[in-house]
Amino acid sequence: MENFIKKPPIPNPVVVQSEELYKYILETSVYPREAEPLKELRIATENHPLSFFGTCPDAGQLMAMILKLVNAKKTIEIGVFTGYSLLLTALTIPEDGKITAIDAYRKTYDEIGLPIIRKAGLEHKVNFIDSRALPVLDKLLEDAENEGSFDFAFVDADKDNYWNYHKRLMKLVKVGGVIIYDNTLWGGTVALPEEAVHEDKRVLRQSAIEFNKSLSADPCVEISLVSIGDGSTICRSIS
Numbered sequence: 080m081e082n083f084i085k086k087p088p089i090p091n092p093v094v095v096q097s098e099e100l101y102k103y104i105l106e107t108s109v110y111p112r113e114a115e116p117l118k119e120l121r122i123a124t125e126n127h128p129l130s131f132f133g134t135c136p137d138a139g140q141l142m143a144m145i146l147k148l149v150n151a152k153k154t155i156e157i158g159v160f161t162g163y164s165l166l167l168t169a170l171t172i173p174e175d176g177k178i179t180a181i182d183a184y185r186k187t188y189d190e191i192g193l194p195i196i197r198k199a200g201l202e203h204k205v206n207f208i209d210s211r212a213l214p215v216l217d218k219l220l221e222d223a224e225n226e227g228s229f230d231f232a233f234v235d236a237d238k239d240n241y242w243n244y245h246k247r248l249m250k251l252v253k254v255g256g257v258i259i260y261d262n263t264l265w266g267g268t269v270a271l272p273e274e275a276v277h278e279d280k281r282v283l284r285q286s287a288i289e290f291n292k293s294l295s296a297d298p299c300v301e302i303s304l305v306s307i308g309d310g311s312t313i314c315r316s317i318s
Contacts, residue, residue, distance in 0.1 A: 088180050090131035091266030094306040106294045114170055116199040117163065123191050126162045133307030134164040134235065134261065142233065142259060145313065151230040154180045157212045157244055158236030158261075160283055162192025168233070169201040178205050179219075179229075181212045182236075212236060218245040227253040229273050235261035239286040242293055249299060249316060256316050258300075264310025265309055 087159040095101045113121070113136060123132045133166065134142075146154070151172055159165055159182040168178050180229055185207060196202050208215050219225045220252065229252045234244055241260055248258050263269075265287040268276045291312070294302055 081082050084145070085307055088156070089277060091268075091280075092261065093135060093308055094267060094310055095215045103135055109140050112140070114164060114167075115279065116195055118128045120161060120163055120166055120192055120195045123162065123195065127161065127187065127191065129160075129187075130240055132152065132160045134167070137161075137310035138261070138311055139164060139167045141305070141307060141311070143167055143171050145257055145259070146231055149230055149251075149255070151257075152176045153229050154231040154233070154246070155181070155251065156232070157181050159185070159188050159207070160190050160235075161191070161242045162196060164233055164235065165205065166192065166196055166199070166201070168231075169196065169204045171229070172204065176204055179213050179215075180212060182212045185209045213240065213243060213247070213303050218246065220247060220250055226250050229253065230256050232256075233256040234263070235260065238262060238283045238290070240266070241286070241290045245290075245294070245297075245314075252316050254318060258314040258316070260290070260294075260312045262308065262309045262312070263291055263304060263312040266309060271309075 093101055100261055121133070121136060122128050126233070146168060147280055153176065154168055154172065156165055156168065156178060159180050165178060165180050188207070196205065232252050234241065252258055264278065265284050268280055268284040269288050269291065287307045291304065294312060294314065295302065299316065299318045303313045305311045305313060
């Protein structure tokens, strides 16, 4: 993360290419319904040099609706940044709900997101694990009681590990539960020839293409690749 701050990567554009249309969506149906703590965190995140790492608020709105539809109570989140999606989840799940949040770099969360989560009285819902995700997921799977115990998962982390996360999350999330993967259209570059893509984006573009192909062939999930934000793939576990 420190390296990213020193040399920020090129941000991905949202899938909706019309700025006027995207502004209309946000101002008409997203911002008027955005909870005050979320608005505060979104604005605070805008001052960070990597602010584009944050969850798009329109994608967050969809995520909140899905959390409610599946009556999520126990969730897992891989990749936190300042904690917009984490706060959104904490606001949505019941008072006794719990989020296992995993990120190897928690400085931005501690400095920007945590004070707002504390002020909202939601810190008790969050179990933040300062670690890379794969060892944590493997540790959870050592306890058989964790299998099928999560209602929902959200992944916005290292794209080249998405399939490794998926194989583990499919064991942790119950049948009927939902997993959402962010950035699966990678700024729309998945549909472009490689030579038309900036060199800095080619490796993770290929990771996204391979992950999307693998998900499409996975008979254990129902999927919907949604053209919202930078692309989100919603998976419902069916076996």
